[in-house]
Amino acid sequence: MGLSTRLWEENQDLARACRDHPFVQGIASGELPRPRFAFYVGQDAFYLEAYARAYALALAKAPDRSTMLEFRDLMEGVFEELRLHQQYARRWNVDLAPQPAPATQAYTDFLLRVAWSEPVGRIVAAMTPCMRLYAHLGQALQPVTKAESPYREWVETYASQEIEDLTRRLERLLDACDPGDRGLAAHYRTAMRLELAFFDQAWHAHGPG
Incomplete structure (x- = not known):
């Protein structure tokens, strides 16, 4: 079992909590109130900019050219995702440059701290x-x-083969890491907790309805 598979299996409690969260289930049913989704899209755009910067820092620290190219391609995938957010913004008048809400700030602070210093x-x-x-x-x-x-x-975007392929590329990079580094599992768990907090924040952003 590769490291990426083991860490994903160790965090199935949080993966299930995200899948079963009323925000996520409301996306599937179509019953999620639009203001909540619009809030989420704006916050996610803020997060994705930090995510792209983390890739840029990872690229700078990459040990070889092939790893640099992997990070470059993965970073381009983030910008593709941001283009989807721009479509939502035009359609539903979403602010793509909002003030970060607490869960967003916590997640981006964590990501960028790790990217800068580790x-x-x-x-x-x-x-x-x-x-x-x-x-x-x-x-x-x-x-x-x-x-x-x-x-x-x-x-449909996140169910696509393109997203799965990009995910596997990132997981292969994780599989190449030292499995004895306890910081890997700790960071993976922290990110999963912050993902759940991100959905919960969006669900409660505008109150009921």
């Missing part, structure tokens, strides 16, 4: 949960998402 392996461990979780959510929700859900595009 070795490349720990950066990968902090970044992998986001990719694997969203690929998992897309694939889990795709069969049950209602055709009329206004959020079906979100589901």
Whole structure:
């Protein structure tokens, strides 16, 4: 069993909590109130900019050219994701440059602190949960998402083979890390906790309805 598989299996409690969260289930049913989704998109755009910067820092610390190229391609995937957010912004008048809410700030602070101050392996461990979780959510929700859900595009994006392929590339980088480094598992777990907090923040952002 590779390191990435082991860490994902060790965090199934948080993966299930994210999948079953009312915010995520509301995406599949189409019943999620639009203000909550719009809030989430704005906060996610803020997060993704930090995520791209973390890739840039990982690229700078990469031990060889092939790893640099991997990080470059993965960073380009983040900018593709931001382009999807721009489509939402035009459609639903979403602010893509909001003030970060507390969970957003906590997540980006964690990510950038690790990216600035720690070795490349720990950066990968902090970044992998986001990719694997969203690929998992897309694939889990795709069969049950209602055709009329206004959020079906979100589901289809994260269920795509392109996202799965990018996720596996990042996981291969994680598998190449030293499995004896306890910081890897700690960072992976922290990122998973912050993912759940991010969904919970969006669910409660505008109160009921």
